[in-house]
Amino acid sequence: MATKSSRPPPTTIYRTRTTRAEIKSAADLMLHNAIAQAAAPSPAPALAPGTTFSTASTVTGSPNDLPNPFKPFSRSDASALLQELNIDERQATAAAPRRSTAGMFKAVVSTDLLFLIDTTRSMGSYIEAAKQQVRSIVDEIGKTFFNEAEIRMAVVSYKDHEFNPNIQFRDFTTSVDQVHSFLAGLSIAPRYGDRPEDVLGGIQQAVNASWKNPTRCIIHIGDAPSHGRNLHDMPDTADRFPTPGTEPHRLTYGPLLSQMISKRINYVFLRINNTTDRMVFTFSNEYAAALADTTLLKTNKYYSTLSTNVKRNPSGALLFREVELGITLSALQRLVVNAVTASATSTATRTASRIRKPGNDSSPGSKLPGIGEEEEDDEDDQEDANDPSALPTEIVLPQWEESDWFEETLRMQGFSLNVKHGANTLNDMMERDSNDGLSVLLLTVHKRRLPFAKGNLRMASYARTVSSTNPYVAKSFIKKAPQIAYLVEDMRCQALCKAFALEFNALLADSPSHAIDFIVTACFKGKSELKSGDELISIEPYIGLDYVKYNTNAGWVNDSKDPSNEAAQAFSHFTFERSRGAFLVSDLQGVNGLLTDPAIHTRDEGRFPLSKANLGVEGFKFFFATHECNDICRRLGLKSNRLMMMSGNFDFRSDWPSLPDTLCCSNKLCGRILRRADTRVSDKYPEYQWCEMCFPQLESTTEMEVCRADAPYHKFELSRFFHESQGQKVPRMCPEHDNEQNMFGMFMAMPATPAGMRGGWAGAGAGAGAGAGTGGDFSMFSSMAAPTKPAASEFTQADASLVALWDKLKSATVNLEDD
Numbered sequence: 001m002a003t004k005s006s007r008p009p010p011t012t013i014y015r016t017r018t019t020r021a022e023i024k025s026a027a028d029l030m031l032h033n034a035i036a037q038a039a040a041p042s043p044a045p046a047l048a049p050g051t052t053f054s055t056a057s058t059v060t061g062s063p064n065d066l067p068n069p070f071k072p073f074s075r076s077d078a079s080a081l082l083q084e085l086n087i088d089e090r091q092a093t094a095a096a097p098r099r100s101t102a103g104m105f106k107a108v109v110s111t112d113l114l115f116l117i118d119t120t121r122s123m124g125s126y127i128e129a130a131k132q133q134v135r136s137i138v139d140e141i142g143k144t145f146f147n148e149a150e151i152r153m154a155v156v157s158y159k160d161h162e163f164n165p166n167i168q169f170r171d172f173t174t175s176v177d178q179v180h181s182f183l184a185g186l187s188i189a190p191r192y193g194d195r196p197e198d199v200l201g202g203i204q205q206a207v208n209a210s211w212k213n214p215t216r217c218i219i220h221i222g223d224a225p226s227h228g229r230n231l232h233d234m235p236d237t238a239d240r241f242p243t244p245g246t247e248p249h250r251l252t253y254g255p256l257l258s259q260m261i262s263k264r265i266n267y268v269f270l271r272i273n274n275t276t277d278r279m280v281f282t283f284s285n286e287y288a289a290a291l292a293d294t295t296l297l298k299t300n301k302y303y304s305t306l307s308t309n310v311k312r313n314p315s316g317a318l319l320f321r322e323v324e325l326g327i328t329l330s331a332l333q334r335l336v337v338n339a340v341t342a343s344a345t346s347t348a349t350r351t352a353s354r355i356r357k358p359g360n361d362s363s364p365g366s367k368l369p370g371i372g373e374e375e376e377d378d379e380d381d382q383e384d385a386n387d388p389s390a391l392p393t394e395i396v397l398p399q400w401e402e403s404d405w406f407e408e409t410l411r412m413q414g415f416s417l418n419v420k421h422g423a424n425t426l427n428d429m430m431e432r433d434s435n436d437g438l439s440v441l442l443l444t445v446h447k448r449r450l451p452f453a454k455g456n457l458r459m460a461s462y463a464r465t466v467s468s469t470n471p472y473v474a475k476s477f478i479k480k481a482p483q484i485a486y487l488v489e490d491m492r493c494q495a496l497c498k499a500f501a502l503e504f505n506a507l508l509a510d511s512p513s514h515a516i517d518f519i520v521t522a523c524f525k526g527k528s529e530l531k532s533g534d535e536l537i538s539i540e541p542y543i544g545l546d547y548v549k550y551n552t553n554a555g556w557v558n559d560s561k562d563p564s565n566e567a568a569q570a571f572s573h574f575t576f577e578r579s580r581g582a583f584l585v586s587d588l589q590g591v592n593g594l595l596t597d598p599a600i601h602t603r604d605e606g607r608f609p610l611s612k613a614n615l616g617v618e619g620f621k622f623f624f625a626t627h628e629c630n631d632i633c634r635r636l637g638l639k640s641n642r643l644m645m646m647s648g649n650f651d652f653r654s655d656w657p658s659l660p661d662t663l664c665c666s667n668k669l670c671g672r673i674l675r676r677a678d679t680r681v682s683d684k685y686p687e688y689q690w691c692e693m694c695f696p697q698l699e700s701t702t703e704m705e706v707c708r709a710d711a712p713y714h715k716f717e718l719s720r721f722f723h724e725s726q727g728q729k730v731p732r733m734c735p736e737h738d739n740e741q742n743m744f745g746m747f748m749a750m751p752a753t754p755a756g757m758r759g760g761w762a763g764a765g766a767g768a769g770a771g772a773g774t775g776g777d778f779s780m781f782s783s784m785a786a787p788t789k790p791a792a793s794e795f796t797q798a799d800a801s802l803v804a805l806w807d808k809l810k811s812a813t814v815n816l817e818d819d
Contacts, residue, residue: 081415085485088484098609098614101619104615105145105148105625107214108215108347109149110214111141111340112154112212112213113336114153114155114217115153117155117158117222118157118202118223119168120160121190126332130332141340144341144642149344153173154169154170154173155179155182155183156169156202156209158201160198166198166201169205170182171210172209172211196238196240198226198227200249203256204251206260206265207265215266217266217268217343218260218267219270219336220268220270222269222276223275228244228252228253230244231279232278257286258286261286264347266342266346267319269322271299271322272325274299281296287320288320295322319342323338345557348554348555392450393450393453393459394448394450398462398471398542405448406448408530410446412527413524413526414522415439415441415491417437417438417491419495419499419671421499426503430582438488440727441668445464445465445537447462447474448463456478457479461475466720467720469700472540473540474537474539494518498520501673503578507636514563514570516567516568516595517673518596519595520541521596522538523537547591548564550564551586554619566631567632568595569630569632572584572585572627573623573640576620576640577636580652581603582604584600584620584623586601601615602616603616603617624640636653639651639653662675667694670691680695682695682698685719685722697719702717703717703718704716707732707734708732709736716733716735
């Protein structure tokens with residue numbers, strides 16, 4: 001009968017073709033480490049100079065649930081993760097098949113256009129211009145929308161109250177002839193008495209028209225304000241109805257504007273003189289309060305008041321514009337077409353935004369989400385009792401150098417996809433999606449518990465890693481996290497954009513102000529020390545909060561002349577041209593040309609199937625409906641245009657010259673695009689290139705480490721930043737012996753220090769439980785500290801049980817040649 005042992009059961013050993021010599025070497029290594037650990041406690045792992053992180057934390061789950069940051073990560077572990085990802089991608093695609101976008105463009109840009117016109121005698125020339133140009137206006141709108149849109153027009157004319165009729169109305173029709181005839185038959189009233197007109201009566205009739213199409217726009221042309229002292233700057237003696245609400249119809253502007261907003265009617269006022277400034281400003285306040293994209297002319301005397309006091313938020317919302325018409329009647333057609341186009345793109349962004357984009361919403365600070373970035377209220381997204389959406393956002397300046405400022409630690413495993421510029425890099429990435437280029441990363445992340453920003457789907461927290469001074473953002477899900485496949489697809493999308501940017505920048509090598517780059521995103525799954533269960537996050541560089549939106553995936557375009565904006569518009573066009581109409585990158589936002597969270601429209605419906613922001617060929621139409629080629633497009637020789645989109649016959653540039661060297665920073669969490677002349681190279685790591693931010697950290701985190709190999713005492717030099725930048729564990733042995741450690745890590749779990757020496761038998765707890773339970777989660781336990789040189793007297797401190805185990809392992813005979 002076996003005697004009861006006082007020791008815990010030994011760790012289960014998994015092995016394949018392991019020889020007796022290997023077992024003896026392993027036992028030697030265990031004894032060497034255990035003796036050294038008993039002799040002196042090991043110092044904590046060194047961090048970046050001046051930075052320390054507290055190891056004290058509250059663990060809500062079992063300590064066994066926390067991943068070990070020092071465990072060997074074998075090829076088989078990486079293969080298992082990739083296999084899990086492949087399965088996850090298939091399940092995600094099957095669970096959420098791509099929704100067809102066919103016909104979306106036509107449905108969204110079909111337009112109801114209403115002309116609201118003052119028909120007093122001073123307006124005679126403008127009425128005549130509208131009559132003469134109505135046909136060409138409709139033709140031009142049709143061409144802008146590739147002759148796919150239904151264009152309905154209506155007309156409301158108004159005069160002052162003493163005229164009968166003072167309101168004339170032609171309801172919506174697709175017949176240009178009917179509109180032309182109505183304009184020709186309008187009665188023109190002489191102006192006498194006071195200056196104000198019955199503007200509110202005209203607006204009331206416009207609101208009550210038979211609005212139907214999704215894009216709705218009022219074009220208001222007038223040279224006089226409405227009655228009421230709150231809508232003009234004239235003395236009361238110049239207005240027969242100075243008190244608001246005293247006109248015969250008793251109307252006031254507030255309820256009328258509210259109806260216009262509730263019916264999603266965009267409003268564009270064509271200004272002729274300054275007497276209408278206060279009226280337009282007052283109307284604009286109503287739209288701005290509803291978060292409309294609101295713009296006044298700088299010549300409006302109230303312009304500064306709106307700019308400083310009203311929050312503008314062009315988030316696919318309604319459009320309010322004041323545009324200068326003046327006396328140049330020939331400009332009428334261009335102004336109307338531009339107004340309708342702007343209204344249509346605003347409608348497109350708002351209407352189609354109900355198509356949800358799982359796993360990705362607008363980045364913190366971005367002003368205008370693209371299609372698919374807002375969330376539907378469906379049953380699948382209902383919050384549970386533990387939903388973190390109740391967490392408040394913190395308004396605080398990040399304190400990157402304060403060690404105690406980051407309250408939460410996560411130990412993660414995940415993926416990055418790094419782009420290396422070669423002759424065929426872009427062509428290969430355009431040809432297929434593949435996991436071949438994925439790198440498997442291990443990373444410990446320290447982050448703030450509270451987010452600094454929240455979207456509909458995710459929240460963003462300040463974060464940093466153990467060995468780097470680079471600032472990061474950790475994005476986690478507010479509601480139940482979808483599969484990691486969604487994050488990997490976003491990461492793949494961003495990597496393809498970076499490949500396009502590498503060529504774009506090389507073609508514009510002599511124009512650095514037009515350089516484009518995309519931040520690197522890495523996605524992870526792991527454990528938090530403050531929470532139970534798995535955490536799913538993405539990590540990306542922090543680039544600030546002052547994002548600028550350059551365009552959306554629904555055709556909205558920033559009209560700024562800033563070089564970064566001009567480069568962004570040309571870049572979108574370039575991606576379509578370079579891919580010969582297979583891809584178009586849009587929904588661009590960022591800071592000074594450093595972009596994030598793009599959308600890619602694809603001709604092949606099988607590409608990026610999880611992205612609801614991918615509108616396919618319909619997305620191409622949205623882009624070319626509003627894109628105007630700039631100097632960069634012409635400099636790149638881009639040939640594709642709006643007319644080709646209408647005909648379906650494209651002519652692309654075919655000769656793309658060989659390019660000068662452009663590279664990416666070798667830090668897998670940075671990946672900044674560099675010209676070879678600007679890269680930094682270390683003698684210790686000659687195969688790697690670094691940006692100016694990452695390069696100094698190679699040296700600042702370099703230290704001497706004691707090798708744990710079963711060999712004479714010696715130290716080796718390592719850079720903690722280098723290994724972290726490659727997603728690697730910090731090596732515990734010198735390069736000469738590290739291969740041997742990795743080999744053992746693939747085959748067996750190493751027992752940790754006995755209880756009498758330090759902290760209990762990790763092999764019987766966290767390590768053995770995980771290894772035995774999963775059949776492959778092997779671990780070199782973190783309690784095995786770096787050895788110090790043992791003195792002869794220290795050997796007597798070894799536990800007798802460890803010596804017995806050592807002797808038993810040395811004498812074991814194992815023959816697995818037939819495995």
